[in-house]
Amino acid sequence: MTSSLNSINQQFIDNLNRVIDRLNTDQLDISSGVRMRQLADQPDQVSSLLQARAALAASQQVSTNLGNVKTEVDTAEQALQSAVQLFDQVQTLGAQGATGTQTAGARATLASQLQSIERQFVGIANTNIQGRYVFSGDTDQTAPYNYDSTQTNPVSAYQGADSTRVVLDPNGSTFPVALTAQQIFDANDPSGNVFSALNGLVTALQNNDEAAIQTSVNGLSTVATYLNNQLAFYGNTQDQIASATDYAKTQQTQIQAQISNLEDTDMTSAILDLTQAQTQEQAALGARAQIPRTTLFDFLA
Template sequence: MIDSLSPDTQRFLRQVSGLQERINSAHQQITSGLKLSAPSDSPDQVGSLLLLRAEMERNTQIKANLDRFKTEVDTAEGVMASAVRILDRVRTLGAQGATFTMNASSRQTLGDEVGSLLEYMVGLANTSVEGRYVFAGDNDGVAPYTLDWSAVPPTGAYGGSDSTREALLPNGSRLRIARTAQELFDSSNPGENVFQAVNALREALYANDQAAIQTSLGALETAGDYLNGQHSFYGIAQTSIGAALDDAAKRDVRLKEQVADIEEADITAAILELEQSRFHYEAALKSRAQIPQQTLFDYLK
């Protein structure tokens, strides 16, 4: 097959076609604000863009989870701070009840207040957030404790389960963010059992047993040290989650910048490209129009 177009004409058409593509591309970038709006615009960048978008979605989900965990941990930290204050009050009442000037009636009154404080502490152990019991472990639909003064002990058995609750951090590591009410208030180690120490003082006050009251003060001091340590756990978790949220926010900014580098157009550069391409396009057409279009038959006339 004989090609009817001369090499010069073919080169001209290729040049004009290329300039038209550059004009269209620059115009599209200016109107859409994007330099990569379809895979064909830059096939080698598509994979990187997809990976960045997936990382952005992951980071967004991690941040949303951390926001929920922050609410939970902030609540738990506040509960533990209240529990520490309550135990301090119980120890004060115990010190009052241990004095020689106290009689049975006065100790009965103190015992009533200690009982009220134990009831309040059980309420703290049953704290719920968004419909779930914070200290019930993974079985968070059930209240950890039910107070029954006729039972021994009155706090009963722990109704929750172990806790495996962890927060996934932006760097991929995991942070334990929860402990159970059993760990916090009802440890199997007698020296760490807050409920047991408080109830022992209550019973000693009701029994008007000064020696038992004095003994319970030592147990309360040990339990207080333990409770302070548990409070610190949530303080550390608060700090860690706050730092993780900051990290997630910084990652979000960085990922958006990386996506923008690939996807978003440089409008100033696109305008310049459009102007230059149009200039060269018009110049090419003008130059082509000035070429004599004579044939052999014109010379034979």
């Protein structure tokens, strides 16, 4: 009899402990909002959770990189906006110089104004942000050009390097984010060489050579078109960065939802299970209280 009673008691205690464990787990899940607090809680979900967290970290790093590049690209785009507007002045001054009624002195004055503009172009080419020359390619600690007004060609040779910089899109592809000052202002093709066009026009005006002036002025429109195309590159890059940034935000929202599904508490299920466990605990204790407590002395009475 004693052995049988002990067995029943032990079974009751074991069952009650399991219910209490459920209660404790449910209460902790609800209070913390997290059901996966350690690897042993959901061992079959650990791999998926680690992969999701790694994907989130990678996407967040891409967003950071895009933000850094955006600052540089915006600065470069604004610089080229200024360059395009400045070249409009070159065309205006060139047209004035090509007028047949202009005197040699007036043309010399126009040439001086154009030299000042050329110096401004060098300043634009040497645009610097946070210690980096944005148009120097991969050698961004070196200014692309020097300017020496005592030289026949006052603009030095390009001092930078090619640009190989790309940024990672969250979809896994990459796209270039920079042009060099040489590509923009100093192309090998004369139709895309701002400095060559300026120098040719300045020389023609200084020499009061009407034919050379007209030839130089006629070539300015193709240079202007080329310069606008370089500006368009940065406008397109801005659009790519904006699109990639939006994509990354959406991607991160989706990954965070995946992580939440893996580790966060399902409140509805947890509360329901807590209620059921409380009911089972109360029922078990109530039933146990109804069991007659018969002892050996009861039989001897």
